[in-house]
Amino acid sequence: MSIEQFKNRNVSDDYFLVDIEDYPTDGWGKFKRVVKRTFQGELFVGLWVVLREMIKFDIHTVQYPKEKMPIGPRYRAVHEMKRLWESGTERCIGCGLCEKICISDCIRMETRIDENSRKEVSEYSINLGRCIFCGYCAEVCPELAITHGGRYENASEQRAHFVMYEDMLTPIDMLKAGQQQEFDGFGAITPHEDERVKKTPLAY
């Protein structure tokens, strides 16, 4: 691939400079500008636009917070931890890949061996004070366990409150109601994956 195109750093072809009057520098000039702006009636221009649009009854404003726009699947807000559909158990296997890939080093986990000799995640924490919401953790997760959610309304006394592990985890009743959202962002399975994989032979 040629890298010539990257060497052209002249971006002015389709751009133009906005014609802006020079700022006044002396006291007299500044005084003239104040007088001009005061008596030009710019205020009424704005008021007129509001009035005009009000009478038209064709309003595009979303009535937030009563109304909310849908969020794209690739939006990266506060993390969510998913459960397995069949058993309801946590998907996270404690492989530590999110911890490793995290470029702001904000994920930490503790693992141990549980009663059934399986690896269990005993503690999981994301330091949202450091998180830059890059999405690498969700992309690298082999189990689609950690994903980004769409919850962008965050208000609390502490950032730490957003990432209580229990809060991130899909509530079991939501799962049973079939309301767990699958993640479609980076790291999710792409469509037609089955057709592209060469299958391993099985002797059964």
Add this chain to the structure above:
Amino acid sequence: MSSITINIDGREIQTQEGEFILNAARANDIFIPAICYLTRCSPTLACRICLVEADGKQVYACNAKAKDGMNITTSTENIEAERRAIMEVYDVNHPLQCGVCDQSGECELQNYTLEIGVDSQSYAIKDVEREVKDWGHIHYDPALCIVCERCVTVCKDMIGDNSLKTVARGSDAIDNEYKESMPKDAYAMWNKLNKSVIGLTSGAEMLDCTSCGECAAVCPVGALVDTDFMYKSNAWELKQVPATCGHCSAGCQITYDVKHTSIENSEDKIYRVMNEWNYVSLCGAGRYGFDYDNKVQAKDEVAFTNAIAAFKKADTVAFTSTITNEEAFILQSLKEKFGYKLVNPEAKAFQTFLNDYSEVSGTSLYGSDLHEAHAADFIVSVGTALKSDNPNARYAFNNSMSMNKGAGLYFHPLKDPIIDGMGKSVLSISHAPLAEEAVLYLLLDLFADKSKLPASVVEYIASFHSEKTITVEETIKEKVVEIVKVKKVNEETGEEEEVEEEKTSMVPKKISKEVQVDENRLLEIVDAPKNFTESLEKFLAKKESFSLIVGPDLYTHPRAKNLARLVALLEKYSAFKLVMIPSLTNTLGVSLICDLDETRGNYTIGYNTKGDFTLSALGDGDLDMPAINQQEGTLTSIDKRVNPTNAAVAYKGYELNDIANALGLDAKLTIDYTSKLPTCKGFKSEHFDNLPNRYENDGTEVRGYCLDTITKDLLSEVAVESILEPKLEGSIIYLVNPVRQFSEFTNISANLKEESGIYMSESYLKSSGFNEGDIVKVKTQNGELSAKIICDNKIEGEIATLPTFDSNLNSQALFSGYRFSTATIQGV
């Protein structure tokens, strides 16, 4: 061995005649994939991936020896196909659980699958159920196992426990069609792999071995893991701190793998200990006993002020040898400045022994090291419970048996099933305590060049010999001719008929003969078995390099001086190369650096030992000190090497250097003293930061530096004494630790969890009438103590052992120096 030149992939390289191609390549940074081969062990030929082409013929690099002018290609089209097929086979039915596997990130199956570029699978076989096994401190998951047999190999060839073997897997046969379609070596490798998994040699449920954990360390996949470490941390999260093990005098190179303690606590904690298993093998204490750091949260200023006051008042500093060279140097400097007596009985004994040895040998240090013992083919061990005193010396002993077709003599009163388990080429002679002198005379008699030995010694040895006439029964073979009838088919008629034939056969016949034989009374004194002479003759066939390992029993022997001289004579006038086992971690360093005194004065500062004011790294003293895994410094090992060690975990209290500074010495850091260690004793003026700590690809040890051996003045006349022949009567106790225990530091390790008490072998327990768990009173002329009876199946015979690792037991008080003593053992 001579130097030869071979050509690998167009590169001319120098190597030794008879070296394996793989090792030659590795030493020259040429990569040949290999999974099952372990340096220092015999080739297993399980993985077959190290295929190379030597002079146009396919050979396995791990067991093909290099010949002069050999032309080697590491990769051809056919070899690549084999390797790819082998890796595919390894991946057949391998569970896709890298996400939770402990080996993930340092897994050789992962690495080679990626290296060879396996992106699809061509083979399949029905899997069989392979149950996960909990073997105690080791966890085995046969589903992950690729049966490279490295664990079996290391346990047999290096450790000498022979605890693991391959057992039947019980799976279906491989599809016949593969025999035709698959590359040949891959098919053969699969055929073997498909038949076996790893099992315990004993057939028991639990592993009963010396618990070194080397099998888990060498496992290329996550099949064998340490139960304690399981699922605790991923490999890539751990930071490796290069260090030297602080438990015994072997001074093994290890790395402490550290990581933050928990999410809340970001202070480093040691999660495991790793080693370069191709070049150094650890024991259980080194591998698992890493949690002995002194957890001090802050500087205790009051205690520090008290310590300074105590130092001003004191006239004695008593200490143990679990300190660094630098600390020993600080103590010596304090002695020079304030005239303290330095008391360390165990190092003093070694120092005296070494000095007595020097007077005869003319060298300040013994001549050999454990590397030479590994390479030897005839080893003799005297005066040491090898597996407890220095596990690495035991590995060297075993390694020489298995790799060099070696043979060995193990002289020790305490019978040891581990030594006996090393094979038929080891003869253990369980002599009476105090007979070590006779053993050394016997060795002089058998091996020394009598023309060079001092005349008095030769004469003395000769006094043990006498001529004796005995009647021997000999079996000779006699030729007997007999006529037998045989049925034969007549070739002409085709019918069967009886024919008479003459048959000669050799028939054994016993005859009695009278012969004159030489009788050696020394053999009788050391209780040598009857077949000793014949066995020795067999052992000595084709032997070239001899190694002698002597241990701590000799240093505290009532006739230590004479023993030191005999050892020196043996080294000087026989083919034996000598290694002495220093009794504790840094006994050699301490005995070189410090001028030690015999007895304590009125007011004693104790360092890691009880005193009027106690400094302790164990957390139980008046002022805390850092443990060896918390400080920088150097330790002097059995190999006469000054090895650097680094601090693995933080220590927030005061250290000896702070006290020394307060008393008027001046050094910012303890390691400022590294370059000041006495050069007249063989140390070098090297700064700590310049000391390397690594192994090269060819196995060269690049760690610290080796001590210089200083030439000493010879005694004008070597006088040796005659054998002391009083015997210890009654029950005998022996001061030795169980395997995996060395000192109070291994005792406080939560991972090792050894119970202290009086250890008895199974047979002794039976004959004594005691039961395991009984509390008994052990009484000697020096004192008495109560201890719990513990059955130890790692010893045999009728000697009970007392450990030193538990200071609460205070077992040393029962002994007057020498490690054996008579005692009465009574039930309470």
